[in-house]
Amino acid sequence: MENINDYILHPRQVADKSSKETLQKAIKLALDVETDALRLNTQTFNTNRYRAVKRLDDYEELKNRARLIKEKSIKNLIPLISKVTKAIEARGGKVFYAKTKEDATAYIKKICLSREAKLVVKSKSITSEEIGLNSDLEKAGIEVAETDLAEFILQVSKEQPSHNVAPAIHRSRESISELFKRNFKTEKKLDTGEELTEFARDILRQKFLKADIGISGANFVAAKEGSILLVESEGNIRLTTQLPAVHIAIAGIEKIIPSKKDFGVFIELLAASGTGQPLTSYTNIIEPPLDLPVLNLNGRNDGKREFHLVLIDNGRMQMRDDEELKEALYCIRCSACMNSCSNFQTVGGHAFGGECYTGGIGGAWTVATTGSLEKARFAELCTGCSRCIPNCPVLIDIPRLNTTIKNRLIKADGGASLQKLFFGNFSKLGKYSSIVPTLTNFIVSLSISKLLMEKIVGLDKRRPIPRFANKTLKRQYKLYRKSNSIQISDVFKKGLVLFADVFTNYNNPQVGMATVRVFDKLGIPIKLSKIIEDGRAAQSQGLIESARQSAIKLAGYLEEIIDSGKEIIVAEPSVLALFRYDYKKLINNDYLFSKLEKHTYDPIEYLNKLLNHSELDLTGKIEIKKLNSDKIFYHAHCQLKTIGAGNTALEFFNKLGFIVEISNVECCGMAGSFGYKKGYYDISKNIGNELIKQIKKVATRDSKKVILASGTSCREQLRDELEETIYHPIEYLEKILK
Template sequence: MPKRVTSPREVAAKESRAILRRAIRLALDTESAAVRHNTRSFNLNRYRATAALPDYDALKDEARRIKEHALVNRKALVQRLSESVTRNGGHFFFARDAQEAGQYIQGVCKRHCVRSLVKGKSMTSEEIHLNGALEHDGIRVVETDLAEFILQAADEQPSHIIAPAIHYSRERITALFRRKFQTDLPLDTGEDLTRFARERLRQDFLAADAGITGANLVSADCGSLLLVESEANIRLTCIAPPLHIALSGLEKIVPSRREFASFIELLAASATGQPLTSYTSVIRPPLAVPVVDFRGAGPATREFHLVIVDNGREALARDAQLKEALYCIRCSACLNSCANFQVLGGHGFGGATYSGGIGATWEAATTGQLKLARFSDLCTGCSRCVPQCPVRIDIPGLNVELRSRLNKSIPLSLTARAMHLLLGASPVENASAQQIFFAHYDRLARWGTLFAPLSNFFSKVPGARWFLEKSFGIDRRRHLAPFPRKTWVDISADEVTEKPDAPRGPGVLVLADVFTNYGAPERGKDALRCLRAAGVRVRLTKSLPDGRAALSQGMIDTARAQAETLSRYIAAENAAERPLLVVEPSVLAMILREYRKLLPAEAFVKLQNSTIDLVQFLARHFAEQGSDPRAVFNIRKFAPGPRVFYHAHCQQRAVSDPSITVEFLRRLGFEVTCSQVECCGMAGSFGYKKDFYDVSQAVSEELVEQWKAAESAKGPHTLLASGVSCIEQLQGATGRAVLHPVELLAKLL
């Protein structure tokens, strides 16, 4: 057994799966409760605040455009900013790396004989390990953001980009302060703790020789800083000491102060979910207001230094696949909307400085070490962060790219080679045996089905699950669905080609996705029955892998090859451009979202225009025909009653509006209660992996709670979920049967 982790610092740098596992254990054991509570409250507030923004989408487009443009023009902007700062009477320094930045700031402090300095929260200063360098020079460094104050007392790294001590409950802060500060003052409420910190820190502010802040944005035209905060510690840091040093990454520069306007409301809404936080400062240091001699050191003039840091950003800007990470405005929406982050926080799902889905790219770029992006494995690709990002960064896409590079950085193992050979999979792409196992689900399933029930018998042989766990890391506690003897395509032979007596209505093509084809053939058949009953002429495709399984393992080349094959096949089969209907939401999202990056634009747009969720097609079909779906789907045939609890698939919600399905069910007479969670926790193969089983289970708890709450309020509900893996997760967690919407509909025929 590895020794127990005592401090999050020990597992901050996640260089390997082993460290990642230990960090996950630490996070689940000691930090999860506070993180769950705090991230979910941020998440709810953000949904409310962004819904109240009158032009949320337009603001996002504008913010993205400004950032794209600024990054292209970064060299000129740096030059212009340097001139502006100098013109204002400040000093400008461009630091190529962490060391240069640290040395420059150390030099400034030495010249000013700085003995103590106050700091506002700055992730960039965490990134360049500034505190250590200054303390080495004998300077007393005081973190004044209350979260950073907690972390400094505890000697821990941040666990969140805007609330760095999000993993601390009030009770744990009380215990920490008692231990650290040896005080008898009352510390039993948030007010007590705040008063205690405020009184200590007020003295530090007024006695400080220098103040260090970050910046949310910097304008090149006039050297203005945008500083967003609530505690007023940044305002004090800027104004009380005579010397102000601001530290910022080069990606924070925008052309002019006017551009701040597009970010101010967007940032507050996306971050804490407020219209604005208490203080949004727009300042152009050195401030004009005279220095008040709080220190008793005599009159002093103000001095300002702006340190712009590269530290890997320039290289990131030239990285076509990853550069969009630089648009990040550090709002944390992607962290708070991430189901895995909600149970782990940044000590599990994060590195030494940056955390969450966006954090892995940042951690790798600013350290220059790809291996430190290992925590990107915790990004399941669920895509719930995608619609939340104010600058529209494809965060799951970044993590797939990182995973692919991590795969390529490790030579293929013998087992992995054997797997490739055995499965006859091409291209031969670097990945672990586990990844190859999951990526080629279709091939495994084809063999499994071909040799069922023998293959199912093998999985029940004593030791089989042990073998799967040892060889492929498939957690033995997970239920593995048996392979069917016949696939969806097999049992729908009549439907593969159009029958002469088929309905005369509009024709559609139904995609025989591999998950439904091998995992739930009866569900597929139900889908076809529903369509036929609705008067739709159906044709079922061949079952071809769509690339989702491979992509989720970071096997981009394999995914692209599969996407191309599928796209060519559909193009040939679908000359009439009939709608392409999809039952499995992860495949739907693959085609509608991920194919944008995998296919030539023309092929993508063609598929995008024709592909639709099967139930949503039905809803549209009835609406277009002006006919009443109740004439086809009779709710009275469903004995368990009208109450259903529906969990819409995470990836599906990134590409289509789940309320269409919900409204359709309501139209049929169902009383639908929807889950309010971001993801069920299974997320394809994620929850099957031994390393992540506990995370997956922790994520599912909230979903189960919501279902129980619905039942205790209104009585029994039929459980409904749209994804193969959501259904598996819910069945495992509740012990109840879970239906796909098409299975429910088929019961009404």
């Protein structure tokens, strides 16, 4: 990894992602100098978060309650704003509603100047970055001291935040040591975390003791009491809000919730989701101006405490009227979406982010607060892997926000690129290619074709193009059924339908056939569905209208199957997740959606359910030889995990007596078409190599390593680097069934 302090580009130069080229440069910067620190730090947060939410026995219920409070608050925002204004003014504080960022900074500057402030101490406030407060105050000759250590680092390095909760998350201890040594002429040793912290603490303590005014952000504002909740670990917020006589709090209007009692729902949820702690060191609940006497440690003779709440609109009211992007207003800025995102773990907020807001949630915020759709182009880095969804404490459908932005960008760019059209219409490609698959495969394998594909369609030429099968699943199934009649066991009279999704039909018929043969062998009758486009490919490219059309048509067909008493098996996890998650919004028919949700299964998930209900007995049906020799490594598909079926293969093979090790990456990095695209290939490979490293480390000793991955694209990602055969779990089950 190159040195960030000497890199040819400064992150600020690539903060504005209006152009595609800048996004590419930012990705390169991140991969060249930031990935190591980012991955270590985000993954630590992520692991701690999983542990912390497990400790909350009512985590799911808390999330629902939090969501309801936020929904209600945004709906009633206007009365809540007047309520909070009344509450604060009643005790002598001031509330200023800033329509624009300029209004906000002008007001704050006016207060600072009228109090003859020379030094302002500031605690972390991403909203203050949004309004560009520091540079405005500095222009007026006021020194601003960032007191959060991460913000202190960024003030020295002049970089923009790369993360909501830990804005300097892209920096290693070594790079901070070097930065400080270059910038501060000091004899002090700056080589450990303790030394660096002590050094910064000493500088900042002096600032605290001298400061004229303290400026903070706010995590929540309770309207009824005019109470503010501020969460931190370092103790700088306490000093900022209590030492100087004048306290200015900056809060986006979306931070307002009805009352102090609602804090109870959020505090544990925020700490667990954010830093992965039961609570951070300090959770401060204050109703300023405080009763605490003015301490005047700065030598001033300020008589009484003064408080200003600056409420920031800056595009939020408009966002509230935007039916699609409005959901981002519920965000409580915990960063769980970033920490659980494989792409973010790899490139962080300097690539996957704009001038201020970062990660999956950052796209909608950038659109709203800058008024520029183009600046949110980094939303392309959301692959829709969906790992953020179950981890969001307020249940925001973040991939959906990014699909919306991609969709709007297509329109703003004057139509979809050939790349998007190519991937978005994969089923048509499959259909035509399958007429003469050998010819198609031959043509695309030629280096001249690969070069043309890269130039015209934007397929990275280093990535092997998925091959089309010689015989589609539909054809193979027909031939198979001609010679094999179904042996129906009484228990399974109603039977199953295997959904012939595009990937399984054209590219992986062997997975579909394995499913058919396994179920046949177990006496569970299964038939193949018609081939109907499902909308997955279109949705992932932001082609929402086309996805919706396909979804509505297909959902009707699936309903007929379900109404005839049959269950539906889907071998491709991304398609299963489409039916069980995305269709809720795509088809907009809750009754039909709930049927789909209940009656669609991954093949192993279905068998596992039968085992659990004692409706299936596999005793004596497994090859003992395999049981003794095979050690399974299983990578669960990202979307399969999100719909709650990520662990069923682990459970299932464990029950059969196998030792199973599972992958610890959120997503393999391929994410459907993402890893094929020129421009994203390097990120994709970087993530994939993490998974491959883990697989290579699996200790086998006397046993044989068997690698299972349920997603088509996951298998492609692994095949690109590994010699071993990569199986869908159902293919492997066929191999071990007697």
